[in-house]
Amino acid sequence: MTATPAIPASFDEARPRGGLLAGLLSSDMPRSRALSFILIAIVLVLALTPFLFSGSQPLSTAAKICVFIVLVASYDLLLGYSGIVSFAHTMFFGIGGYGIAIGLEKLGADWGSAAIGLVAALCTSAILAIAIGLLSLRVRAIFFSMITLAVASAMAVLASQMSGITGGEDGLSFQLPYALRPAFRPFAEPVFGVMINGRIVAYYLLFFVAMGMFLLMLRIVNSPFGRVLQAIRENEFRAEALGYRVVAYRTAASVISALAATVAGALLALWLRYNGPDTTLSFAIMIDILLMVVIGGMGTMYGAIIGAALFVLAQSYLQVLMEAGSKALAGIPLLPNLIHPDRWLLWLGALFVISVYAFPGGIVGRLRQGKRN
Amino acid sequence: MTDITAETTAPTELPRTKTDWMPLALVPALALLALPFIGSPSAWVTLTVAGLAMGMMIFLMASGLTLVFGLMDIINFGHGVFISLGAYATLLVLGPLAGWGAADSVGLNLALLLLCIVTAMAVTGIVGAVFERVIVRPVYGSHLKQILVTMGGLIVTEQAIHALWGASPIPIRLPETLRGAFVIGDIVMERYRVVAVGIGLLVFLGMQLLLNRTRIGLLIRAGVENPEMVEALGYRIRRLFVSVFVAGSALAGLGGVMWAFYRQTLTAGMGMEVMVLVFIVIIIGGLGSVGGCFVGSILVALVANYVGFLAPKLALISNILVMALVLIWRPQGLFPVARR
Numbered sequence: 001m002t003a004t005p006a007i008p009a010s011f012d013e014a015r016p017r018g019g020l021l022a023g024l025l026s027s028d029m030p031r032s033r034a035l036s037f038i039l040i041a042i043v044l045v046l047a048l049t050p051f052l053f054s055g056s057q058p059l060s061t062a063a064k065i066c067v068f069i070v071l072v073a074s075y076d077l078l079l080g081y082s083g084i085v086s087f088a089h090t091m092f093f094g095i096g097g098y099g100i101a102i103g104l105e106k107l108g109a110d111w112g113s114a115a116i117g118l119v120a121a122l123c124t125s126a127i128l129a130i131a132i133g134l135l136s137l138r139v140r141a142i143f144f145s146m147i148t149l150a151v152a153s154a155m156a157v158l159a160s161q162m163s164g165i166t167g168g169e170d171g172l173s174f175q176l177p178y179a180l181r182p183a184f185r186p187f188a189e190p191v192f193g194v195m196i197n198g199r200i201v202a203y204y205l206l207f208f209v210a211m212g213m214f215l216l217m218l219r220i221v222n223s224p225f226g227r228v229l230q231a232i233r234e235n236e237f238r239a240e241a242l243g244y245r246v247v248a249y250r251t252a253a254s255v256i257s258a259l260a261a262t263v264a265g266a267l268l269a270l271w272l273r274y275n276g277p278d279t280t281l282s283f284a285i286m287i288d289i290l291l292m293v294v295i296g297g298m299g300t301m302y303g304a305i306i307g308a309a310l311f312v313l314a315q316s317y318l319q320v321l322m323e324a325g326s327k328a329l330a331g332i333p334l335l336p337n338l339i340h341p342d343r344w345l346l347w348l349g350a351l352f353v354i355s356v357y358a359f360p361g362g363i364v365g366r367l368r369q370g371k372r373n
Numbered sequence: 374m375t376d377i378t379a380e381t382t383a384p385t386e387l388p389r390t391k392t393d394w395m396p397l398a399l400v401p402a403l404a405l406l407a408l409p410f411i412g413s414p415s416a417w418v419t420l421t422v423a424g425l426a427m428g429m430m431i432f433l434m435a436s437g438l439t440l441v442f443g444l445m446d447i448i449n450f451g452h453g454v455f456i457s458l459g460a461y462a463t464l465l466v467l468g469p470l471a472g473w474g475a476a477d478s479v480g481l482n483l484a485l486l487l488l489c490i491v492t493a494m495a496v497t498g499i500v501g502a503v504f505e506r507v508i509v510r511p512v513y514g515s516h517l518k519q520i521l522v523t524m525g526g527l528i529v530t531e532q533a534i535h536a537l538w539g540a541s542p543i544p545i546r547l548p549e550t551l552r553g554a555f556v557i558g559d560i561v562m563e564r565y566r567v568v569a570v571g572i573g574l575l576v577f578l579g580m581q582l583l584l585n586r587t588r589i590g591l592l593i594r595a596g597v598e599n600p601e602m603v604e605a606l607g608y609r610i611r612r613l614f615v616s617v618f619v620a621g622s623a624l625a626g627l628g629g630v631m632w633a634f635y636r637q638t639l640t641a642g643m644g645m646e647v648m649v650l651v652f653i654v655i656i657i658g659g660l661g662s663v664g665g666c667f668v669g670s671i672l673v674a675l676v677a678n679y680v681g682f683l684a685p686k687l688a689l690i691s692n693i694l695v696m697a698l699v700l701i702w703r704p705q706g707l708f709p710v711a712r713r
Contacts, residue, residue: 142520149652150653154689158690161686291528342535352524356512356522
C-alpha cells in the first residue's frame with residue numbers, strides 16, 4: 001500500500017514577501033489570477049450586499065456565506081492542514097450558537113450577556129476538544145472519526161432532551177441587544193440611498209468578524225505551527241522523529257478549529273435570533289461542511305471562501321434552476337425525479353466524489369494548476 | 374500487536390489459540406449484575422430479551438463493516454446507506470405480496486420475511502459490488518480519502534433513494550403473526566424480537582462456521598493476517614476482497630430489513646442514524662473482529678435497555694460511557710485483531 005499524499009502541499013518558498021496585502025494575507029497569496037479575481041469579487045459583493053441588493057433574502061444569503069466561511073475555514077484547518085477527519089465540528093458550531101442563545105435569553109438582551117455566553121461557549125468547546133483530542137488522537141485516524149461521530153450524536157440528543165436549558169427540539173428564540181435590532185437607526189438620513197438599520201449593523205458585525213477570523217486562521221496555518229501540522233499530515237512518523245509531539249500538535253489544531261467553529265455558531269445565532277438543533281447541530285450540516293471544504297479545495301483556506309459561497313448560493317438558487325429543468329423534462333420517467341429541486345444534494349454529492357478523485361485540491365487547486373500549465 | 378512472531382515458532386503442531394474468556398463473561402456478568410437493581414425477574418427477562426434482539430440487529434448491521442475493515446483495511450462510512458437500501462428493498466416484495474403479510478399463517482408470514490431478506494441481500498449485494506468498483510477501489514490505502522469518498526457515496530446513494538422512492542417516510546406493516554407478544558406468566562416477549570434473536574444467532578453461527586471451518590474462511594483469515602503471502606501462494610486476493618465487500622453489504626441489507634420491520638417506518642436516513650451505534654459497537658469489539666462485534670453489540674444493547682429502565686436520562690449517553698470504559702480497559706477493543 002503506497003502512501004500517496006492526499007493533498008498537494010501548499011508550501012512554496014518563492015512566494016513574494018513584504019507589503020500590506022502580503023502582511024494581511026500572511027504571505028499566502030491566491031497565486032492565480034483567476035482565483036484572485038473570484039476572491040475579490042466574492043469579498044466585494046459580500047461587503048456591499050446591503051447596498052447592492054434590496055430585500056432580506058440576499059442579505060440572509062450573504063450572512064450565511066460569512067458564517068460558513070469561518071466554519072469551513074476552521075474545518076479546513078483540521079481536515080486540509082492537519083489531515084484529521086472529525087465529525088464533531090457541528091457540535092462546536094452548536095455550542096457557540098447555544099452559548100449566545102442561552103446567554104441572551106436567560107440574562108437579558110445586552111452585550112454583557114452575549115459576551116458571557118460566548119466566553120462560556122468557548123471554554124466548553126476548548127475543554128471538550130482537549131478531552132476528545134487527548135483520548136482519541138493517539139489512536140488511528142479512523143478511530144478519531146468514529147468517536148467524534150458518536151460524541152457529536154450524543155451531544156445532539158442531549159441538546160434536544162435538556163429542554164429546560166436548550167429549549168429542546170424547538171430551540172431558543174431571543175432578543176438581540178438594541179443596536180442589532182431592526183428598529184435601531186444610527187443615521188437619520190439614508191446612506192447611499194439605503195436606510196441603515198440594526199439588521200445591516202448586525203450584518204457588518206458578522207462580515208468583519210468573519211473576515212477577521214479568516215485572516216487569523218490564514219495566519220495560523222502559515223505560521224511555524226501550521227507548517228508542523230502539514231508535516232504531520234504528510235508524514236506523521238517523520239514529524240515525530242524530528243521531535244515534534246504529534247498528539248500535542250493535533251490536539252492544539254483541533255482546539256483552535258473548535259474555537260473558530262464556536263465563534264461561527266455564535267455569529268449564526270446572532271443573525272438568526274434563534275438557535276435550535278436543526279440549525280447548528282444536525283448531521284446534515286456536517287455533510288454540508290464536508291462538501292464545501294472538499295469542493296472548494298482542502299488545505300488551501302481560500303477554498304473555504306469559494307466553497308461556502310458556491311454551496312450557499314447553490315442551496316438558495318440552484319433549486320430554482322432545477323425546478324425549471326424538472327418541469328421541462330416532465331413526462332419522461334425517473335429523469336424529472338433526478339433533477340427535482342429537492343435533489344440538488346445528489347449532484348453536489350457527485351461533484352464531491354469527483355473532486356476527491358480528480359482534483360484533490362478542489363476548485364482552488366484546479367485554478368492554481370491551470371496557471372502553472 | 375507484538376506477539377505475532379512468537380506464535381510462528383512451533384513447527385510440528387500449532388498451539389491452540391487460547392480463547393479469551395474475559396469479554397465473553399462480561400455479558401452474563403452484566404445481565405446478572407442488573408438483576409438485583411431491576412428487582413422484578415419478569416421485567417428483567419423482558420428487558421434482557423429486548424436487549425438481545427436489539428443487539429442481534431446491531432450485530433447484523435455491524436458485522437459486514439468490521440469484516441470489510443479487518444480484511445481490506447477499508448473503512449466504509451457509507452455502510453449506513455446499505456442498511457437503508459436493504460430496508461427499502463423490502464418494498465419490492467411487500468408491494469406485490471401484501472396478501473402474504475396479511476394472511477394469518479405463520480408459514481406464509483415467515484416466507485414473506487425470508488423473501489424480503491433474500492431480495493434485500495441481493496439488491497444490496499449488487500449495489501455493494503458497484504460501490505466497491507466505482508467508489509472505493511480508487512482510494513485503497515488512503516484512509517482520509519476513504520472516509521471522504523465513502524461519505525460522498527453515502528450522500529449520492531441516499532439522494533438516489535429519495536429520487537426512486539420519494540422523500541417522505543414510508544410506513545410498513547409487520548406480517549400478521551409476528552405482531553404482538555408471547556406472554557408466559559408475567560413475562561412479556563415481543564414475537565418479532567424473538568425472531569430477530571433467532572436470525573441473528575443463525576447468522577453469527579454461520580459466519581463463525583464459514584470463517585473457522587471452511588477453506589474460504591481460512592483464506593479470508595489468512596488474508597487478514599498477510600495478504601501478500603496469500604497472493605504469493607496463488608490465490609486471487611482481490612477477488613476474495615470484493616466478495617467480502619459484497620457479502621458485507623448484503624449483511625447490512627439483511628440488518629436493514631430486520632431494522633425496518635422493527636421501526637415499521639422507512640426513511641433514507643435510517644441507516645445513518647443507526648451507524649453511530651454500529652461504529653460504537655465495532656470500536657468496542659475491536660476493529661476487524663467478528664466475535665468482538667457480536668459481544669459488543671449485545672453489550673451495548675443490554676446496557677442501553679437496563680439503563681433506560683433504571684435511569685432514563687442517563688440512557689442517552691450510556692453507549693458513549695460503555696465505549697469509554699471498554700477503551701480504558703482495552704484500548705484496542707475487546708478482541709484486538711493482531712497486526713493492527
